[in-house]
Amino acid sequence: MKNLFVEIKTSLLAMLLLGLILCGVYPFLVWGGANLFFGDKAHGSLIEKNGAVIGSELIGQNFTSLRYFHSRPSAAGKGYDAAASSGSNLGLTSQKWVDSVTKNIEDYRRVNGLAPETKIPGDAVTASASGLDPHISPKNAALQSARVARERGLDLETIHRLVLANTDRAFLTVIGEDAVNVLKLNLALDHITSH
Numbered sequence: 241m242k243n244l245f246v247e248i249k250t251s252l253l254a255m256l257l258l259g260l261i262l263c264g265v266y267p268f269l270v271w272g273g274a275n276l277f278f279g280d281k282a283h284g285s286l287i288e289k290n291g292a293v294i295g296s297e298l299i300g301q302n303f304t305s306l307r308y309f310h311s312r313p314s315a316a317g318k319g320y321d322a323a324a325s326s327g328s329n330l331g332l333t334s335q336k337w338v339d340s341v342t343k344n345i346e347d348y349r350r351v352n353g354l355a356p357e358t359k360i361p362g363d364a365v366t367a368s369a370s371g372l373d374p375h376i377s378p379k380n381a382a383l384q385s386a387r388v389a390r391e392r393g394l395d396l397e398t399i400h401r402l403v404l405a406n407t408d409r410a411f412l413t414v415i416g417e418d419a420v421n422v423l424k425l426n427l428a429l430d431h432i433t434s435h
Contacts, residue, residue, distance in 0.1 A: 287423060295423045300374040303426060306351070307391045309376070309384050311422045312363045313344060316371025325370050341365050352387045375419035378407060392433050402428050 286293050295301055300311045302319045316325045330337035344365035349358060361379040385399045406425040410416045 287427070289427065296374070297421060297424065298374055299372045301423055303422065305391075306387060308426045308429070309381060309388055309420075309422050310351070312373055312376055312380070313365065313367045314371040314373075315367035320372055322372060325372050348383075352384055354383065358383070374421055374423060375408065376422055378403065378418055378420055381407075381420045381425070388429065392429065394433070398432070402432070 287295050287297060299322055300314060300320050302314065303310050311320075314320045316322070330340075332338075345360050348354070348360055348364050349356065354360075360383070361377050363373075363375075363377045364380045364383070367373075381403045382400075385396060385403065388394075389396045389399045402425060403420055406428060407418050407420050410418055
């Protein structure tokens with residue numbers, strides 16, 4: 241019986257010690273390290289304009305004006321709702337998904353003035369798994385460039401330079417893909433056309 245009480249005491253002490261380490265010390269070290277070494281990212285990579293937060297580098301937004309590059313579609317709530325982040329869970333065999341993608345392709349070609357045979361990148365017509373992706377592919381940006389240049393009265397070369405400047409490169413050029421941050425690109429457009 242004495243051994244049972246020793247085992248219970250040892251188990252309770254181990255549980256308390258692990259609880260303190262895993263629920264107190266470890267989270268504090270992670271939080272402190274993140275704030276010390278990655279302060280901006282630890283606070284959501286927020287973007288400010290005129291002293292007000294207008295978005296995050298990490299969460300997409302719905303741009304509808306022809307003067308802006310458009311984000312990829314979102315399945316999160318009514319669009320880019322972080323509280324409802326999720327994919328549609330519809331697959332290739334779902335008629336609803338096929339109809340949605342077909343409509344998105346037609347809309348994309350119409351809005352950007354593209355020929356019917358133009359190949360459309362998948363990120364232009366399908367939502368990401370989270371529904372919050374802030375990036376589009378460089379191909380998607382290239383297909384939107386002529387529309388944005390026309391609407392803003394800018395030459396295509398200026399638009400291409402802005403797209404390139406707001407393209408996040410694949411890590412070590414092999415992990416992931418190059419991606420254009422839509423919010424940062426649209427802010428850069430506003431910056432050069434407001435002067």
